[in-house]
Every structure is written in C-alpha cells, then in structure tokens.
Amino acid sequence: MSAYACPQGGVVIANEQAAAAAQDGAAHDAEDVPRDAPAEPVSPPRPRRRTGWIVALGIGVIALAVGVALLLLELQSMNARMERQQERIEQQERQIEEQKGLIDRKETFGTAMEELTATAREFEGVGVGGLVPSWQLSYLAESAWRHRYDAAAVERGTDEAIALMAQLSTRLMDARSQASGNSTGSVYEEVVDRLGDGFATTSIDDADRLCGADVLGCVDSAGPRTVHIDAAGAALPYMTDWLKTGIAYHEYAHVLQLTNPAPTESALAAFDGDHEWMADCFALTYLDGWSLDHRVWVSSFQYWDVSVGYGRTCDASQQEVLGDWHSQLGYRSEPVAQ
Template identity: 45%
Template structure:
C-alpha cells in the first residue's frame, strides 16, 4: 500500500514538474513572440518615419523650386521653367512614395533642376548686363528683353550673307548682329530699332514654342513674316519701307523685313500670342 502511494506521489510530482516546465516554455515562447511583435512594430514605425522624412525632403525641395521660379513669373520666356519636368518628378515621387531609396533620387533630381533654373537665370542676366555698345540695337533689345537678351556684334555672323541679324534655337537669348550695321550709311537708328523688334520676336518664338505654333497658322507657317508683324504691331509708326537721305537731293530706298505688311486680323493674332507668353506659376502633383 505504501509503495503504491509512493508511486502515485512520485508520478504526481513528475507531472507537476512537467506541467511547470511546459508553462515556463509557453511563457518564454509568448515573451519571444511579444518581443518579435515589438521589433516588427518598431521596424514598421522606422520605415514609416523614413518615408515621412523622404516626403518632407521632397516637399522642401519643391518649395525651394517655387522660391526660385516665383521671381521669374511674368517673364515672357516660358522655356526657362520646364514645368513638364517638374510634373514628371512629382508623378514619380507619388509612384515611389513607399520607396525611400527611389524618393531620394527624386529629391536629388528636383534639387538639380532648381539649380539649373537658378544658374541659367544668373548666367543670362550676367551676360546681358555685360553688354555696353551704346547702340540703338542694344538699347532696344535691353528694353524689350528686360535684361535677358544679349546683343553680340560680329564681323561674320551665323545669319547668312544678307541678314542684318539673327537668333538661333541653340542660343535663344542672344541676338547676333552684323558689326557693319552700326556704321552702314543706309541705316538709321529708327531702322535699327525696328530690326531689333523683329529679332526680339524670334526670341519670343523660340522660348514659347506652343503658343508660337498656334499663331504661325495665321502666317502660313512663316516665322519671318510673323516677326515682321510683331514689329509692325508694337512699334508705333514702323514700316518695312524707308527713305534714308544721302544729301539734300538724293536718298536711299531701304526695304527692311520680308516684304509683307500684315493686316489687322494678323496683328490681333500677334496681340493674342503675346498675351499667352511667359513663365506662369503652376501647381503640380494635384
């Protein structure tokens, strides 16, 4: 009987130890699970904070861009702020909003674009400010161009044999002028002024491609007659035909431009075109 009781007691003690060991193991497992859950939650929080940080960095970079662009709003040169690139960066940032590494790249690209706009603005302004020829050409282009247009006098211009001046798409803020136009006896400052208006129209054409394409339909696609029409519209008293006195009895007959005087409807097209030009403040990412 005693042996049986001892056997039962030992078995009970053994079961007790087994139960206790099981409970301890379950407790350890629960603790490990809780620690893992805490670690997982912390990792998610860290990842969320990292994404928040990147989004804030992108937002700060966008604010810097707007601070750079806002002083340029109203300048009649749309291409100095490539809004399509800004919109593309905003779209990419939204697509990569859960990818911090990709957002880092978008931030860097946006900062690079802001630097490009700022550097372009500073370089063009500095170049224009360095000109001091004292000619009607430059005085007119400085006034029309608000300091953004440079006048370069050259013995051999890229304009061709007969053109007084020209503007190229590669250098849309530079007007190349034949050096001898400053002393040509067939020219007056009035003619130089009108020719400068014509060349400034080319600056506007190159830096505002979409409105220009729309307006060109009224000029048969001819950028030169459109530029002539700009001068005829905005320079009071301007004509394409001039008489320049040689002496009291003789004069030069000087024809400036491309031989076509635009009509009232075309001049209204020019006014409407000018009204559409320039840098605007645009909201992106909306």
C-alpha cells in the same frame, strides 16, 4: 450408541465409547513425552515487507517529474510567446520609426517643391520660352504621389526638386546680370536685353556665314535665345540707332517664335506660314513709329532710301492674331498637385 432430541430442535449423537477412547488416547500421548525433554525452539515471526509506501513514493516521484516537465514546457511556451511578442513590438517600433522618417522626408519634399514653384513663378511674364520645364514640375509632383510610401523615392524626388531649383535660380541670376550690362556696347543688345529681360543674348559676328545668307541679323534654331547681328551690316554708313532698334525687334520676334513652337504654329496660319512676315508684323505692332522703308539723311543734300524687312506689312486682323500669340508666350505657373 444413543440419540436424543435437542431442545433447540437439532439432533445430537452421543457416543460414549468414542468419548472414552479419545480420553484414553490423550493420556497415552502425554505419558509418551519425557518430562525433561527440551522444548523445541520457536522461530521469531518474519517481518512483513512494507511495499505500500515504496509504491506511493514512486508514484509521487513520477508525478513530480511529470509536473516539472510540464512546468518546463509551459515556461518554454511562455518564453516563446514573450519572444514573439517582443519581436512584434520591435517590428512595430521599426515601422513607427520608418513612418516618422517617411513623414520627415515628405515634409522635406513639400518644402523643396514650394521653393521650386516659387522660383518658377519669377519667370512669369517673360516671353522667352523654354526657361522653365513645366513638365518636370508636374512629373516630380506625380512621382512623389505614386511613390508616397517609398522613402528612398521621395528622397530622390527631393534631390531632383532642389537641383532644378538651383538650375532655375542660376538662370535668373544670369539673366539679371545680362540685363544690367551691355557687353557689346550696342543698341542691338540694349534692345534685346530689355525685350527679353536678359534671357536673350546678343552676339555681333558673321551672321551671313552663320545663317547662310546676306542678312543684317538672324536667330539659329540651334541656339534660339541668341540674336546674331552681322558685324558688316552693323557698320553700314546708313545704319542708324533707329534702324538697329527695328532690326533688334524683328530678330527678337524670331527668338519668341523658336522658343514657343506650339503657339507659333497656330499663329503662323495668319501669315501663310511665313516666319519673316510674322516677325516684321511684330516690329510694326510693338515698336511705335516703325516702318519697313526709311530715308536716311547723311548730309544736308544726301540720303539713303533703305528697306528693312521683307516688304509686307500686316493688317488689323493679323495684329490681333499676333496679340493673342504674344499673350500665350513664356511660362505660366499652374497649381502643382502632390
């Protein structure tokens, strides 16, 4: 074995014997192989499986499925939003229609109230009380304001206003018919119709029995707009048209007293609470020339001295009280706020 230095600075070990041995071995190996021996078959290389694109395809399918699912969810969400929006639109449309209907009903109510108040004003100046229910007009207006957002309530108020207007219109027509006729053909009815504008009626009957006393006439609180004249008293030989006129004034005063209780209660204090004294004062005040005592001539040498009333006249202060009382009677229209 020998060694030498390599020019590059490495160390090379030379072994001639080893090299010769290696050459000899290779020669022997070549000699051992027969020249005519067939070559061993060589297996073709097994193809490699391409798994990469399969994985990519799977990921793509999954991504597509996820995308489709997300798209479906978004579409469902959009549909839900559109449905909610459509519901809101429909609700707003219903509310608009309801508001239009409510406005129409309010306008109808307003028209009905205007016609009702116009009809009620036709009763102004009539002394007979209780003809127009003022409280009901105020109630209808106040009720309509309280329920101004309730279409059904406004409609009910309209129906009530129309019904009341029809009632008042009928009362007006009946009064005009009453004032234009004279079913009893008597002076009593003529006077009462004129004083009451047809809103007070006259009945010639058994007033003594009705009133429970011997009277020429009376007014019952159960029917305060009807003057009852005693038929027997009307047939007395001294009963002149003038006396009948004064009696009618007296009885009509009772109609006014009973149909206007509040102002009457205040005025009665000037007459010691006596309704008859106050009624006599009414006749004395409003029938020119009237007195409580009369001499009725039935021939050139015969006469009747007749006292009509309750024997008490009234002074100027009492007549002033009576005038104030009379100015407060009947219906007085007032603005009706809605």
